[in-house]
Amino acid sequence: MEPRQDPARPPARNAAARALRPRPPGVRLSVGFILAKRFTLCAFANFVDVLRLAADEGDRSRPILCNWTVLSDTMDAVNSSCGISVQPKERLGDPARFDYIVVVGGLMDELPGLSTAYNRFLHQAADAGVPLIGLCTGAFMLHQAGLLDGYRCCVSWFHHADFLEQFDGLTPVTDQIFVVDGDRLTCSGGASSAHLAAYLVDKHVGRAQASKSLHIMIIDDALEPDKPQPGITLDFKTRDPIVLRTLLLMQQNIDSPLSMKEIARRTGNSKRQLERHFRAALDTSPQAAFLSIRLSLAHHLIETTEKSIAQIAVDCGFCDSSHLSRMFQRRFGKPPSALRQTVNPEG
Structure with a gap:
């Protein structure tokens, strides 16, 4: 699907330009995660597992072809909505060391704003041409940070009314499992997170690795972005x-x-x-x-x-x-x- 470019925003960096960034030998896809308080574990886990399974030739979870890490401004553990916590691994640092920065949102009625440090980091990433991804209600958080203006974004059909109520002037897409619009990628969460991750693996690592990940997770072949949401x-x-x-x-x-x-x-x-x-x-x-x-x-x-x-x-x-x-x-x-x-x- 060809991304739409809004004339009011700077052009998105292409994949070739991003590939020139320094990275460990062999790594073709590097992803940094920001977890909101009470984030949805399912969306995060599905995305990470596709990267994990694509990163190694076998099933040993070695980050050879892909790497990923959870970032933090405080290094405090982050509780998910189901009560399981995740310990961040790295400080925010330079966003340009990643190919993508992913914001994983949480429960709609407990949606917190991102801290000043996270907002600054995300704006630095956008200025450096690093694409930003919103998983689940992560799209809400990117918009709160002023980073979705002029972009199409995917929102779960379940939160369609909430999005319209809170974010005037922005039209959400609720009939696709994920949306790729230039250097902003958003998805509705759940199983669609795995399909968005597979889309990135296909693009940067290879179709065989993307298919392998989904098959091991007992998910049918990768779905295109415009597949309707259930x-x-x-x-x-x-x-x-x-x-x-x-x-x-x-x-x-x-x-x-x-x-x-x-x-x-x-x-x-x-x-x-x-x-x-x-x-x-x-x-x-x-x-x-x-x-x-x-x-x-x-x-x-x-x-x-x-x-x-x-x-x-x-x-x-x-x-x-x-x-x-x-x-x-x-x-x-x-x-x-x-x-x-x-x-x-x-x-």
């Missing part, structure tokens, strides 16, 4: 990328349902194209699929929250509780009030 659990199973992107867009607009005309426009398709793809992939129409998504969420909220039926109707894009009740009865054979009574008989 969304909330659905009754729909399909690999059609047009249908997947449309379903994700529907999920992100449950409380304010978009017209089919607007959905078609946003996905770059005609209404007729969407209908053909949905019929072929799911044997249903886009309109019926959208209603099913909204009703499934309403069912989930009735079972798992204490929200009123009226509020759930609003949250799921229905005109009022009567509208929700009619559609709910038709789909599930009982009204929302009956389900609520079953779940909470004393309520």
